[in-house]
Structure formats: C-alpha cells, structure tokens
Amino acid sequence: MKTLYLSNRTITTELPAFVMGIVNATPDSFFAESRGGVENALRLIDEGADMLDIGGESTRPGSEYVGAEEEIRRVVPVIRAVRRVSDIPISVDTRKFEVMKAAFDEGADILNDISALEDDERLAPFCAETKIPVILMHKRGNPSTMQKNTVYEHVFDEVNEYLKNRVDYAKSCGIAEEKIWLDVGIGFGKNTHDNFELMRRCGEVLNGKFPVLMALSRKTCIGEVTARAVEERLSGTLSANLLSVLHGASLVRVHDVKETVDSLKVMNCFFEA
Numbered sequence: 001m002k003t004l005y006l007s008n009r010t011i012t013t014e015l016p017a018f019v020m021g022i023v024n025a026t027p028d029s030f031f032a033e034s035r036g037g038v039e040n041a042l043r044l045i046d047e048g049a050d051m052l053d054i055g056g057e058s059t060r061p062g063s064e065y066v067g068a069e070e071e072i073r074r075v076v077p078v079i080r081a082v083r084r085v086s087d088i089p090i091s092v093d094t095r096k097f098e099v100m101k102a103a104f105d106e107g108a109d110i111l112n113d114i115s116a117l118e119d120d121e122r123l124a125p126f127c128a129e130t131k132i133p134v135i136l137m138h139k140r141g142n143p144s145t146m147q148k149n150t151v152y153e154h155v156f157d158e159v160n161e162y163l164k165n166r167v168d169y170a171k172s173c174g175i176a177e178e179k180i181w182l183d184v185g186i187g188f189g190k191n192t193h194d195n196f197e198l199m200r201r202c203g204e205v206l207n208g209k210f211p212v213l214m215a216l217s218r219k220t221c222i223g224e225v226t227a228r229a230v231e232e233r234l235s236g237t238l239s240a241n242l243l244s245v246l247h248g249a250s251l252v253r254v255h256d257v258k259e260t261v262d263s264l265k266v267m268n269c270f271f272e273a
Helices: 038-046 068-083 097-105 123-130 155-172 192-200 202-208 220-226 234-246 257-272
Strands: 002-005 010-013 018-024 051-055 090-093 110-113 134-137 180-183 212-214 251-254
Touching: 010 018, 018 038, 018 257, 038 051, 038 068, 051 068, 051 110, 068 090, 068 097, 090 097, 097 123, 110 123, 123 134, 123 155, 134 155, 155 180, 155 192, 155 202, 192 202, 192 220, 192 234, 202 212, 212 234, 220 234, 234 251, 234 257, 251 257
Parallel strands: 018 051, 018 251, 051 090, 090 110, 110 134, 134 180, 180 212, 212 251
Antiparallel strands: 002 010
16 A cells, blocks of 8 residues: 655555546647646546646646746636545646645645746745645756757766755755655656656655656657657556556556556556466
8 A cells, every 4th residue: 555645634545556637727738638627627536536736837848837827717716626526635736836825725735846846935835834745846947948958967866866955955944754755857858768767767766765756648758669649649658657656656647547547456456466
C-alpha cells in the first residue's frame, strides 16, 4: 500500500502508483481531448482517478503564460463543481499565489508548481501555513523557450541537484518533508534521450526519499519513439508509465485514467501472483 499526506488527511492506494487525472481548463493544451473543465473532471473521477490536477495555464512547449485573474476564472468553477459531488484530492497546476489561494479557498488540496516555488515567493509560506503538499518540478526557462536549451553534461545529476536545492528551500520555509513531492520535468527543456534516462532513474532522485510524480502522458518523447501523433500515443504512454513505476515512480499524471488504472491492476496482479 502507498500513502500520501494531504493537509488534514491521508490517501492510500493498493495499486503500484497513484493516478492523477489531467483536467485542462484551457483552450490551448497540446492534447485537445483533455481540454474542458467540469465534464472532463467528473469523467476522470468515474474512471478511477485518485486525484485530479486542474490547470488554467498551458505549459506546452511554445505556450505563453496567462494572468492570475484569467487563470482563476478558468480553474475555480471547475473546483466548485467537483466539490459539490466529490471529496477527491484536487491538485492545482499553477505558479501563482493568487491562483492557489483562490483554489484552496474552494477546496483544492495540493500545489503542483512547475517553477518549484521559484516564480512567486509567497507560495512556500502559504503551503507551510496551510500544510498542503507541493509538487516541485525541474525545468529550464519557461514554456516559450525551454526547448531551445536541452543540452546537459549529466542530466540526472543536474536535475537531482536542482531538486535537492528546491527541497532545501521548501523545508527552510516550513514545509514538512512528508508534504514534498518531486517531478523530474519530462519534456521541460530536455531531449528524448534525457527524458528516458530520467524515466529509468526516477526512483534514484534524492535517494528515493520523496514521492516522484511522472508526467509522461502523450508527450513529444513518446511521439518521437513511436512516430505517432498526439491522438495515437496511448499505448506508448501506458508502456512508459508502467516502466516508470517499475523504476520507482509513486504517481503518474495522465489524460487516460481508465486505461492507466487497468494497466496498474495488471501489474499488481503480476507481482502478487
């Protein structure tokens, strides 16, 4: 059994990893079928998601950031609608204090910050005060520039060192260790070879001390290996997620919850047989 700690409760799963369903409350996320709010969120709950990740700002390569007011306008109605029918943990994919504060007030449980608390100095104290978990991700630059700088001498060591520094910062702000989760940032300033090295070694990040989220779903590296368009990358994504879980990932962030849950059930049965 795996366990994660939220602000005032714990969640568990009997599967090899938690499944986070992606809800893109945006008009421009790279996988068109993931766009939309309430209807998509409720479908993912029915399909067996352990938690939802709701985002109002696309971070696909080449995208531009949006303002906090617009992000709140996109995200908060989805959270309200979900909270009317479900107590499922809700993660908010944001870099902004105003957005996370508004989301938290409506019932959000988790901060998923692609800037690893760098972009808004108010976020870390807020997470410490509210005791919500924070997901710290590695990236280079911002989405509009990140794929222009994908050269590393030793990608794992550099990502590992960056995340160590961000964990130290989070702890210095009062965030408890058990409320820190990590994301190696697949596709955020990395080429396909480096993405797969991080997949293979995800369980080694900070010596396996923190839960690692893998966000691989339908990404470019899957397309480059399979020569498939975004809409045809489900099987490649399922394979990549299972391999990541075998190598230490504790959570997988996915568009296709039902299929991911099924594949993890098969993995579970295989190792229990």
